[in-house]
Amino acid sequence: MIATILFWVFAVLGVAGAIGLIFNQNPVYAALSLILNFFSIAGLYLSLSAEFLAAIQILVYAGAIMVLFLFVIMLLNLQDEPDVMKFDARRGVAFLLGLAFVAEMIFVFKDFAQRDVSGEYTFGKVEPIGEQLMTQYLFPFEMISVILISALIGAIVVARKYRHG
């Protein structure tokens, strides 16, 4: 019972955060809505007993990545986007495509209503994930460090101020 209530609370908060992201004129409010969405997704991970990934979701997404986004938004001092709620042909097509996607996927996945997700899940714990990372997934785990260092160097090179002349 309590699990059902928590699931629906997090689901509604997550969708509300997503709606707030795409309808807020002010980029800072949009980023804060996205943080609400990330926390709700972490709650949904917890309700699927994926504790490690819920913690990582809060630390990496709601912590590090969103701080980076807010920092850049405040650095650039952006103005509001006034015509967010205005309705024109392009927006209509976008909403129709989104609704078509939702309808199609809801139809495709309807057989999963019988599948249970409330049982035991050992792979939410830290220990089996660490063991897998150091055995079966050792090479991808090392490649992550290559990706991160190349992203770091690339970001410095792209955002650097070039002296002209």
Place this chain on the structure above:
Amino acid sequence: MEFLTPNAYTYLSVAIVMFALGAIGVMTRRNGIIVFMCIELMLNAVNLSLITFSKMHAVAGAEGVPHPGANGSMLVFFVMCVAAAEAVVGLSIIIALFRNRLDIDINNVNIFKW
């Protein structure tokens, strides 16, 4: 109240709605940073569906497989790492764009258009 009990379909429906909202945001918004945040939202929706499938297979079990459902949560871990790298590179591109044009409206970014 029985139909409110969460199963794999309800989790997937939440992920689908979040993904569609992110896609609508990418198609309608013109602010580069918000388009970028919508892409993060879509990545998170996909992560939620991956965890749902992983848990579903772990609960159902499988013959001869030592850790059913292990791959899904590992894939989510790697998607999060790649998303962090992607956020860094994308935000630096936005800063470079702002430095050159004082504007990040993606309708006005047409340097390569011919």
